Amino acid sequence: MSIKRALVSVSDKQGIVDFCRELSALGVEIISTGGTSSLLAKEGVPVTGISEVTGFPEIMDGRVKTLHPAVHSGLLAVRDNVEHQQQMKELDLGYIDLVVVNLYPFQETIAKPDVSYEEAIENIDIGGPTMLRSGAKNHAFVSVVVDSSDYSAVLEEIRKDGDTTLETRKRLAAKVFRHTAAYDALISDYLSNVTGDPLPERLTVTYEKIQDLRYGENPHQKAAFYRKPLAPQGTLTTAEQLHGKELSYNNINDANAALQIVKEFDEPAVVAVKHMNPCGVGTGSNVYEAYQKAYNADPTSIFGGIVAANRTIDAATAELLKEIFLEIVLAPDFTPEALEILTKKKNIRLLRMGEFGSAKERNSQFLFTSIDGGMVVQESDIHSVDTSDLKVVTDRQPTEDELKQLLFGWKVVKHVKSNAIVLAADNMTVGVGAGQMNRVGSAKIAIEQAGDKAKGSVLASDAFFPMGDTVEFAAKAGITAIIQPGGSIKDEESIKIANENGIAMVFTGVRHFKH
Structure with a gap:
């Protein structure tokens, strides 16, 4: 076998002229479409228009041009199948040995702040993914290139042996299906958000690798760093x-x-x-x-x-x-x-x-957490409160400075592993208790860490107090004010202890568990 015929249709034309010029010099016939064909002809690369192959014009503003049996027979024919050989001969169809395709820039299109729905839809590629999938399915015989970074390696193999190796074709096919899967995932995500269904019955996500990492949490674990396609600044x-x-x-x-x-x-x-x-x-x-x-x-x-x-x-x-x-x-x-x-x-x-x-301008996004056999998905916790959201539940009202410190502590405690307790004073944390199996344990850690700084500080708790013991510890340490969600069946016990010790306590009505 050798590569004699290539179908080239690319939106991103970087490097394509030099690649096709080299292919042509190696005796490969170039078939191309639309803008790619025009560019190659302009640059002096011999090219056959797709309509000459299909006997059918490109129609509907280019929407229909490669969706034709003359194209897909050439891509899908099993070369060592006698019946396929006979059908190709009877119908006077030619094999296509190499497919070079990249897709309409859907991602770049929807990344534009002023993009319209109509423009986004028009940039969904149909013929491109179909050709890629056809060629990749038949990778036993067809080489499929979707990434310009593979041009040089493919050329090198063709120069050497007239064809690519099966190992290379398998690698290229795997890349194609990753590429088309990611492309479709991005489209489905866009349409799901447009239609107000961000948690649909089937969820497909896609990420782009930034880099391989030396290892994961520990040296024996493999790891890599990935980015969402439309990651914000x-x-x-x-x-x-x-x-x-x-x-x-x-x-x-x-x-x-x-x-x-x-x-x-x-x-x-x-x-x-x-x-x-x-x-x-x-x-x-x-x-x-x-x-x-x-x-x-x-x-x-x-x-x-x-x-x-x-x-x-x-x-x-x-x-x-x-x-x-x-x-x-x-x-x-x-x-x-x-x-x-x-x-x-x-x-x-x-x-x-x-x-x-x-x-205040932060937007919610969905967070993914892997579990054995699946994953759970939730919105990010961007909830915030201000003084108007607080409900004072004690006899004593917090002072203006205490309110400021309570809100400071509340912003921090939502990011501490539960059970979480944060002590704050003078616009800084003075004690942090994290990740304990009970809330009073976290309070003890935070108070011990604060030492003398605990006196006169305020306390923030990411969830309600199941009983009054945490407030008792706070009172003994000299804490003057507390912010917590409230909602415990023993809220009255905590409020009573706070009142007995002159502590001001406010409820937010919102908890911030972080496991």
């Missing part, structure tokens, strides 16, 4: 790494946790994270002050952690950051002076995120 998948080693699996998860917390704040904020939990969060009049508070919240745990800021890192802040070992610093940007300071540290990873946008 201000996410890790669109970040620019300015310095440092390649990100690891754990780096990515920790950095994402830090990013989600710092996005809660509109004022200058800095978040330090270890093992996907915040160890220090601070806000201030500028990023320098915010970092000082995040650092002072827990100077021990921040060592070896990830730091996220929602303002540009300046030189003064960089001088503080360089004093300790940090895995990652991520921020909207870094001043040139800050970069000069931080890049002197060989291993620190610096990520430029671009602008995050306002916390």
